Amino acid sequence: MTTAVHPLDKEDPLAHKRAAFHIPANTIYFDGNSLGLMAPSVHERVNQALRHEWGDDVITSWNKHGWIDLPLTVGDKIGRLIGAPEGQTICCDSTSINLFKVLCAALQINSDRSEILSTTDNFPTDLYMVQGIEQWLGERCKLRLVSEDSLLNEINENTAVVLVTEVNFRTGRRLPMAHISQRAKQCGALTVVDLAHSAGALPVDVVANEIDFAVGCTYKYFNAGPGAPAFLYAAERHLKQQRQPLHPLYGWLGHAAPFAFEVNYAPADGIRQFLTGTPPVLSLVAVDAALDLFADVTMSDIRTKSIGLSSYWLECMDKHGLLDVMPCISPVVADERGSQLAFQHAEAYAICQALIAEGVIADFRAPEYLRIGFAPLYNSYAEVESAVSRLAVIMQEKRYLNAEFQQRSKVT
Numbered sequence: 001m002t003t004a005v006h007p008l009d010k011e012d013p014l015a016h017k018r019a020a021f022h023i024p025a026n027t028i029y030f031d032g033n034s035l036g037l038m039a040p041s042v043h044e045r046v047n048q049a050l051r052h053e054w055g056d057d058v059i060t061s062w063n064k065h066g067w068i069d070l071p072l073t074v075g076d077k078i079g080r081l082i083g084a085p086e087g088q089t090i091c092c093d094s095t096s097i098n099l100f101k102v103l104c105a106a107l108q109i110n111s112d113r114s115e116i117l118s119t120t121d122n123f124p125t126d127l128y129m130v131q132g133i134e135q136w137l138g139e140r141c142k143l144r145l146v147s148e149d150s151l152l153n154e155i156n157e158n159t160a161v162v163l164v165t166e167v168n169f170r171t172g173r174r175l176p177m178a179h180i181s182q183r184a185k186q187c188g189a190l191t192v193v194d195l196a197h198s199a200g201a202l203p204v205d206v207v208a209n210e211i212d213f214a215v216g217c218t219y220k221y222f223n224a225g226p227g228a229p230a231f232l233y234a235a236e237r238h239l240k241q242q243r244q245p246l247h248p249l250y251g252w253l254g255h256a257a258p259f260a261f262e263v264n265y266a267p268a269d270g271i272r273q274f275l276t277g278t279p280p281v282l283s284l285v286a287v288d289a290a291l292d293l294f295a296d297v298t299m300s301d302i303r304t305k306s307i308g309l310s311s312y313w314l315e316c317m318d319k320h321g322l323l324d325v326m327p328c329i330s331p332v333v334a335d336e337r338g339s340q341l342a343f344q345h346a347e348a349y350a351i352c353q354a355l356i357a358e359g360v361i362a363d364f365r366a367p368e369y370l371r372i373g374f375a376p377l378y379n380s381y382a383e384v385e386s387a388v389s390r391l392a393v394i395m396q397e398k399r400y401l402n403a404e405f406q407q408r409s410k411v412t
């Protein structure tokens, strides 16, 4: 028996990409904004690195299989997807650590100012990194938090750095990067942009938007696996001006001559100076293979599908009368949101658990939001229709009141 293909999937130019992923049995997965699905090609590539590179070639693989350059080669692959020219993106560490490095760099470049301007609703790690630097630097770093609505107008001549996450992790709201960057430039402030919820989900152009520094995750829309290393972009103009090291994490692999084993630190040229310690080779190999899945698609097609999926989700919710019961807190204007939707309900946590029990994986964000992430490479319109139908039954039958769905787990 053949099942009918959803008419919207029939017209989808990215529909064929779904076959490149392992879709867990009986599962509809709308959590790619937190952890992307695994592709068998990534599995294969990591296995090969384990068996042949580590297994057979052991330490010679640092040269023979280019392990030592992976942060740069993989960085350039990411760079192509965020509009960065070669040699300005590196894949290493976590987003948090990379934030620390670029915030220090930006503060040092704009050293006659101390204010880091950000938004109250930014992802906590972004704010915590500044708070940590503030604690260590005292007067030389001062965090000022404003609302997303007022950010643009709050940038002024005292601002050293504007720290902004393009797409809000909770609401999915997309901030106008071009305007923010332009205003920052006018005021002599530098921009540090967190692309965690943008990279791989929508077109990003760090050069056209004159972004100074950017960071982001690879385990979300790039599907590189849990804890996969993050990325860091630095504009060429900052890499060229080498008065002194740009950040205080003086790791040996960021040294100009790591294998000279010198006593004193001297930063490497270019983006390599943002390296710290030994790269996590197996994880980098996974990022490398996962990025290959973007080789034959355009970010514009990805964005079109992302908007198609989220708009269709809203349409289905409306058809089932769900939008009155759990209002959407994400922008209704598609261009003003990223690749996710969030819905408010006092029982959002239990609703999410009830959905998972029905085979639909979404997530919950405190205090009361159900979050749905759309991954254009593997999600389908049929999945949207089916997931919303299941949600409608849960809401109608108030299944979320079951005690089993109220139990909070450690990771939400």
Ligand SMILES: Cc1ncc(COP(=O)(O)O)c(C=O)c1O
Binding pocket: 094, 095, 096, 097, 123, 125, 126, 165, 169, 194, 196, 197, 217, 230
């Ligand atoms: C906006 C944003 N920044 C950073 C992170 C995570 O950073 P890290 O890779 O350090 O866990 C996340 C998600 O965890 C995020 O949503």
Ligand SMILES: Nc1c(O)cccc1C(=O)C[C@H](N)C(=O)O
Binding pocket: 033, 034, 035, 169, 170, 196, 411, 412
């Ligand atoms: N990085 C995560 C993790 O290690 C465990 C659970 C969730 C995450 C996430 O990525 C959360 C994500 N940044 C968010 O937008 O909420």
